[in-house]
Amino acid sequence: MDLKKYFHMNSGAGKNSYASNSKIQGLIICKSQSVRREAAVEAYLGTDWPATMSVADLGCSSGPTALLEVEDIMEAIERECVELRRQPPEFNLLLNDLYGNDFNAVFRSLPEFYSRRPGKGLCFVTGVPGTFYGRLFAAKSLHLVCSSSSLHWLSQMPEELQQKEGSPAACVNKGKVFISAGSPPCVAEAYRKQFHRDFTTFLRCRAEEIVRGGLMVLAFMSRKNREAAMMEDLYIWELLADALNAMASENLVAQERIDSFNAPFYAPSLEELEEEIEGEGSFCIRSSDHFGAGWDDDDLYSPTGGAAADGVIRPVRYAVRMEKGVRAVAEWMLRSHFGEGLAMDDLFCRYGELLAKHYADHEAAMTNVVITLVRK
Ligand SMILES: C[S@@+](CC[C@H](N)C(=O)[O-])C[C@H]1O[C@@H](n2cnc3c(N)ncnc32)[C@H](O)[C@@H]1O
Known part of the structure; x- marks a missing residue:
């Protein structure tokens, strides 16, 4: 599975698309708005009021x-x-994602975007395809970098868990698709090492590209607890593994395919993140904070006021949203590993049922971090 070349959210605007199922990510952007706004002003002032401000x-x-x-x-x-x-400055807006992203849909939305800025200064939008775990922009060309709900994706499944011929680590995480309370300790360690390699590369690349005094505002999934197997959001993967294992018991999916799959995802603790940033050394931390984002908040933000608006009980309503959200994000990855034969509707129907049971007595929220860094 070459994530760099092919990884993408479900494209288009259909019922399973990312466009139709990204409410929680919208909420995360909303909740980190004040931090981003403050950083934007600081980047503008701290880089001596550039006439053209480059934002990625x-x-x-x-x-x-x-x-x-x-x-x-x-x-x-x-x-x-x-x-x-x-x-005000003119803006150079650089929108990055992987090669498989639906950039055409973004470009099609630009006339509407420009029309929301009557009487405002000029801005120029450019799509920049490629991985952020590598150089994307010319040296010292950026004043501000932002990223939301993206950096919890690793560049690959942890290297130490990839199935290579003769590798003793192959299939150590049997019946699981991520770190789980039942995983051997080497699994969490493999994830931690992959995160370290990826995040260090990310910081080194951005350090080349951002001018002195420029800023980065990064919001992504995190965990409150230092202990990886205590991650509050493990259930997202744990229940997906349960749904896959149930299908394997009915011969609908090969058990070995489950055993060899480890999601390329990692949610670091704040301490871990700060250690990585300090260890790499190019940025100082201006601010960092945890915040929760969940379907309860989403109800608050919804124009109907949420609660029992659609007459369906809460855990089921939240489960449907979560199941659709995870499908929009992970379907390509699952197809690529398990093959076209995997019945997605069946898998996500089972997953939704498990989520509804989980939400009956657990909070439906996810922990995120928002961190602001200044280029030294
Ligand atoms: C959940 S979406 C978030 C999108 C948007 N920022 C939002 O908040 O709705 C995560 C995005 O990160 C992209 N992504 C993941 N790994 C990446 C990488 N290494 N380089 C560039 N983009 C990546 C995915 O393709 C996906 O479009």
């Missing part, structure tokens, strides 16, 4: 959230310029 969004995807962050950033800087009685 890493992992923009497509759909209603693709332009939200850069829009927010421009608005914050333009508002500051009114206060300062300065001419």
Whole structure:
């Protein structure tokens, strides 16, 4: 599975698309808005009021959230310029994602995006395909980098868990698809090492690209507890493994395929993240914070006020949303590993039922971190 070449969210605007199922990511952008706005102003002031400000969004995807962050950033800087009685900068907006992303959908939404800025300064949007675990931009060309709900994706399944001929680590995580309370300790260690390699590469690349005084605002899934097997959000993967194992017991999927699959995902603790940043050394941490985002919040944000608006009981309603959200994000990856023969509707129907049971007595929220870094 070559993630760099093929990994993508479900494209288009259909019922299983990312565009139709990215409410929780929209909520995460909303909840980290004030941090992003503050960082935008600091980057503008700290890089001596550039006449053209270059802003990159890493992992923009497509759909209603693709332009939200850069829009927010421009608005914050333009508002500051009114206060300062300065001419606002022109904006170079660089939207990055992997090669398989539905960039066409993003480009098609641009006329509408430009029309939301009557009387405002010029901005120029460019799509930048490629992995953020490598160089994407010219040296010292960026003033501000933002990224939301993307950095919890690793560049690959942990190297130490990949099935290679003669590898003693092959299939150590039997019946699981991620770190689980029942996994041997080497599994969490393999994930930690892969995260270390990936995040260090990410920081080194951005350190080349961001000017001195420039900033990064990164929001992504995290965990409150240092202990990896205590991750609050393990259930997302644990229940997916349960649904797959149930299908294997009916010969609908090969058990060995489950045993050899380890999701390329990692949610670091805040301490772990800070250690990586300090260890790499190119950035100082301006601020860092945890926040929860869940379907309860989503109800608060919804125009109908949520709760029992659609008459379906809460755990089931939350389960349907989560199942659709995970499918929009993970379907390609599962197809690529398990093959076209895997019946996705069946898998996600089972997954939804397990989620509904889980939400009957557990909170439906996920832990995120938002961290602001300044290039030294
Ligand atoms: C869940 S979406 C988040 C999209 C958007 N930022 C939002 O908040 O809705 C994660 C995005 O990160 C992208 N992504 C994952 N790994 C990446 C990598 N190594 N380089 C660039 N983009 C990546 C995925 O393709 C996907 O579009």
